[in-house]
Amino acid sequence: MSHLAATDPEIAALVVAEEQLQADTLRLIPSENYVSHAVLEATGTVLQNKYSEGYPGKRYYEGQQNIDQVETLAIERAKALFAMDHANVQPYSGSPANLAVYLAFLKPGDTVMGMALPMGGHLTHGWGVSATGTWFRGVQYGVERETGRVDLDKVRDLALAERPKLIFCGGTAVPRTIDFAGYAEIAREVGAVLVADVAHIAGLIAGGAHPSPAGHADVVSTTTHKTLRGPRGAMLLSTEEHAKAIDRAVFPGLQGGPHNHTTAAIAVALKEASGAEFRDYAHQVVANAQALGEQLATRGFELVSGGTDNHLLLIDLSGKDVPGKVAAKALDRAGIVVNYNTVPYDTRKPFDPSGIRIGTPALTSRGIPASEMGTVAEWIDRVVAAAKTGDEETVAKVRTEVKALMDAYPAPGLPVR
Numbered sequence: 001m002s003h004l005a006a007t008d009p010e011i012a013a014l015v016v017a018e019e020q021l022q023a024d025t026l027r028l029i030p031s032e033n034y035v036s037h038a039v040l041e042a043t044g045t046v047l048q049n050k051y052s053e054g055y056p057g058k059r060y061y062e063g064q065q066n067i068d069q070v071e072t073l074a075i076e077r078a079k080a081l082f083a084m085d086h087a088n089v090q091p092y093s094g095s096p097a098n099l100a101v102y103l104a105f106l107k108p109g110d111t112v113m114g115m116a117l118p119m120g121g122h123l124t125h126g127w128g129v130s131a132t133g134t135w136f137r138g139v140q141y142g143v144e145r146e147t148g149r150v151d152l153d154k155v156r157d158l159a160l161a162e163r164p165k166l167i168f169c170g171g172t173a174v175p176r177t178i179d180f181a182g183y184a185e186i187a188r189e190v191g192a193v194l195v196a197d198v199a200h201i202a203g204l205i206a207g208g209a210h211p212s213p214a215g216h217a218d219v220v221s222t223t224t225h226k227t228l229r230g231p232r233g234a235m236l237l238s239t240e241e242h243a244k245a246i247d248r249a250v251f252p253g254l255q256g257g258p259h260n261h262t263t264a265a266i267a268v269a270l271k272e273a274s275g276a277e278f279r280d281y282a283h284q285v286v287a288n289a290q291a292l293g294e295q296l297a298t299r300g301f302e303l304v305s306g307g308t309d310n311h312l313l314l315i316d317l318s319g320k321d322v323p324g325k326v327a328a329k330a331l332d333r334a335g336i337v338v339n340y341n342t343v344p345y346d347t348r349k350p351f352d353p354s355g356i357r358i359g360t361p362a363l364t365s366r367g368i369p370a371s372e373m374g375t376v377a378e379w380i381d382r383v384v385a386a387a388k389t390g391d392e393e394t395v396a397k398v399r400t401e402v403k404a405l406m407d408a409y410p411a412p413g414l415p416v417r
C-alpha cells in the first residue's frame with residue numbers, strides 16, 4: 001500500500017489499524033467474514049475504471065472486450081453453483097437487489113409478505129421504516145413464542161387472507177433451516193412469486209451445508225459478502241421465466257453502471273466456493289456454531305429456538321439480567337465482536353434489546369476448530385458476568401486470552417506482520 005501511504009497517510013493508517021483489529025479480535029458477527037487475498041486483489045483492480053451499462057453483448061458503452069468476459073464468467077459460475085437458470089450479478093448490495101425484485105413484480109401499494117424484522121426478518125422484506133414497507137403494503141409473519149420457529153400453517157393462513165403478490169422467506173437472525181419447499185407450496189397456492197433471500201446462508205448452500213432453494217424459489221436473492229465469502233455485492237438468480245423481468249429491473253430499472261471490479265471478485269469467490277475446501281468450510285461453520293451453542297447452553301445461556309442448524313446463534317440475555325447492548329459493548333472491549341439484537345417477543349426497545357447475535361463464519365475462516373468452542377463460550381460467559389458487575393479486570397484478561405488464540409489462527413487475506 002505504498003501509494004496509498006504516500007498520497008493519504010491518514011486513510012492508510014486507518015486501513016492498517018483495521019487490519020490489526022481484524023487480526024486481533026474474535027469476530028462473531030454472523031454476516032461478516034474474511035475474504036481471500038485473491039478476492040481482495042480482484043476488488044482493487046482497474047476494472048473499476050470502466051463503465052458497462054447493459055449486459056454482456058448488449059452494452060451502451062464500447063470497449064467491453066474484457067468486461068463482457070468477466071461478467072459472463074461470474075454469471076455462468078453463479079448459475080452452476082446455485083443450480084438456477086438465470087443469474088444477474090450486478091446488484092450493488094443485498095438491499096438494492098431486493099428493491100429490484102419489487103420493481104420486477106409489484107406496483108406501488110401491492111402486497112408483499114415477509115418475516116417481521118423483530119422476528120428475524122430483514123428490513124427489505126416489507127418492514128415499515130424501509131422503502132419496501134412504505135411504497136408497498138407489507139404483511140408480516142413471525143416465529144412461535146414457544147419454539148422460536150416459523151409455523152408454516154400460520155404463514156399459509158396469512159397468505160390466504162392477505163393474498164401477497166410476493167413472498168419473502170429467509171432472514172437476518174434465523175438460526176434454523178428454511179423450508180423452501182413449504183414456502184413454495186404456499187406461494188403456488190396464492191399465486192405469489194417466492195423469493196428466497198439467502199443472504200446469510202448462501203455459502204452454506206453452495207457448500208452443501210443447507211438445503212438449496214433451487215427447484216422451489218422463483219427468485220433467489222443473496223449478498224456475496226457473508227458466508228459466501230466474496231466482495232460486498234449481491235446477486236439475483238431466477239428461473240428462466242423471470243429472467244427478463246429481473247434483468248430489466250436491475251438495469252435500467254434501478255441501477256446504472258455495474259461495479260466491474262466487484263463482478264470480478266464475485267467470480268473469484270464463486271470459483272473458490274465451488275471447490276472441495278469450501279464444502280469442508282461450510283460444514284465446519286455449522287459444526288462450530290452447534291458446538292458453541294451447546295457450550296453456551298451448558299453455561300445457562302438461552303438460545304432462541306434452542307440451538308442452531310446453521311452459522312448463527314441468537315442469545316436471549318434476559319435470564320442473565322444483562323441488556324444486549326451492555327453485553328455487546330463489554331464483549332467488544334474484550335476483543336469479541338458481536339452485535340446486540342432484538343429477540344422474538346422482546347420486551348425491550350430495538351435500540352436497547354435483550355439479545356446478542358453471534359455466528360461462526362469468520363472464526364471458521366481462520367481455521368478455529370470445534371474443540372475451541374468451549375473456550376469461546378467461557379469467554380462470553382465471563383465477560384457477560386463481568387459486564388453486570390463492572391469487572392473491567394476480567395474484561396482485560398479475556399482480551400489477552402483472545403489475542404493469544406487469534407495469533408495461533410491467522411486470518412486469511414490479512415498481511416502477516
Ligand SMILES: *Cc1c(COP(=O)(O)O)cnc(C)c1O
Binds near residue numbers: 031096122171172
Ligand atoms: C444482509 C442482508 C440483506 C442486505 O444486504 P446489504 O448488502 O446489507 O444491503 C438482505 N437480506 C438479508 C436476509 C440479509 O441478511
